[in-house]
Amino acid sequence: MAPRAPVVAVVGPGRNASAEELAAAEAAGAAIAEAGAVLVCGGLGGVMEAACRGARSEGGTTIGLLPGTDREDANGWVVLALPTGLGEGRNALIVRAADAVVAIGGGFGTLSEIALALRAGVPVHGVGTWELARGGSAVAGVRAVGDAATAVAEALRSVR
Amino acid sequence: MAPRAPVVAVVGPGRNASAEELAAAEAAGAAIAEAGAVLVCGGLGGVMEAACRGARSEGGTTIGLLPGTDREDANGWVVLALPTGLGEGRNALIVRAADAVVAIGGGFGTLSEIALALRAGVPVHGVGTWELARGGSAVAGVRAVGDAATAVAEALRSVR
Amino acid sequence: MAPRAPVVAVVGPGRNASAEELAAAEAAGAAIAEAGAVLVCGGLGGVMEAACRGARSEGGTTIGLLPGTDREDANGWVVLALPTGLGEGRNALIVRAADAVVAIGGGFGTLSEIALALRAGVPVHGVGTWELARGGSAVAGVRAVGDAATAVAEALRSVR
């Protein structure tokens, strides 16, 4: 891991992820590693695991910020497992740790990570994820892109 | 405060709240107190302050879970100020503390509270707040109602 | 609960508390309530439960900042149970919530609360609790007193 390498978070469902979401996550992880960036995620299964596997396939560094207190909860592709013991409160840490966030699919946990990132001013690029509106009008927030490679490229560009 | 009284959270913008949102928040706070429930919120200004003022006008109990470490940050209608020092991480605590959430208006911080509540299975009733969709289809989550009195009544009904 | 009443934390072991420690905790809780102050604690058993029972016997308000996410974990004398989901991380919240801390007996969890309080500048009065030294010399920190009534009286005096 290069000192102060860019850090990109990949967020998305740990369970019930579709084959398409898992493939997108793996491609995102690989693209992050190829770019020399560090992958941070929640460290569990589904989208998190697929992203880690993709990053490791390119020799990248993967950080898992776990909700529980047991390092053994991390998926097998996490290089550094940090058990936070904060439950869903660890979602705030994932987005704070990142220069940019890539959201793939997602349930309410993912929505909380998107919201916390946008609140903190961290750019979010999304593939098949939440669309936000108020009063019937779309609200700018998540930048929707068509595929994982574009999401990572845009995320890294936003980091400048 | 009656032991184990129901706890209802009111969430919404601390700044840039509209007059309509502030009026709704004050009405929500008053309705919560009238029902003998405890109001929990983020303890700061805007919607949080209006809700606390409403609850105090009916002699209710108001709890402010502050993001910072200084109790003096609480608005003047907070009975019990708890400085968490967790920043936006305190949003997870607000929804965990509540039996039900009433969302009024809202920015990305409010969206994170909605998402964390839905993730934790805490019902959310909303007035003029976020609308959620994926793939162009609305996603059930926030139960939109027309006014604050209805939101509180539904929230308390959901607590059973 | 009077608005902005003083808040005193009682910290000590949840398990394996001695009869003497439980009696001291109950007396501390009663003294806190008699003075019109609010009791905050970890909300579980042992010293926490005894302190809550003492406070309730005098009609006081008791706040339990629980480590888990289930309100039902609170002892039966907690008026307001706040499930933090932070595990031992909730210890930092207990001391931040308090104007003063009374420590009774205690294991390493209690020691962490004492340390976090002293770090935050919150005065700690102790009954039969930790003694601190470095390089063979005692370090000022916990103010050791002989009984719970004195601990609470000194704690409230420190709040001014």
Next chain:
Amino acid sequence: MAPRAPVVAVVGPGRNASAEELAAAEAAGAAIAEAGAVLVCGGLGGVMEAACRGARSEGGTTIGLLPGTDREDANGWVVLALPTGLGEGRNALIVRAADAVVAIGGGFGTLSEIALALRAGVPVHGVGTWELARGGSAVAGVRAVGDAATAVAEALRSVR
């Protein structure tokens, strides 16, 4: 960084560290890196910075779990800076992240990290740090050793 390398935390004062404490911290960091372990710390100055400098002199990986939300707060020898936004609450994360803790010198923040580690069952080896007692009798907890090299060797042995 090797996948699942052992993680050793170095804790100690960020300010007012003595020259002796800084030298011990630098030696500890170097020994951790030489052993192929990862250094985790609070990421700021004093003992934390000296430990990171030592680890980097041996090409090691250094993780800084910062109390604030700004990555720029990290000292110049931190490879991966994770801003937690938890204030002193991040102390719980440092010890949870580690297989073993080396404590050097220390104020009350360090004492909280020692206590949280012992509470979590993480072994603590200390150089010139806190001595704990109750009722006039020393309490086993911190394993006092004479120098940093021994502390790290013992810490790594405890990780087995």
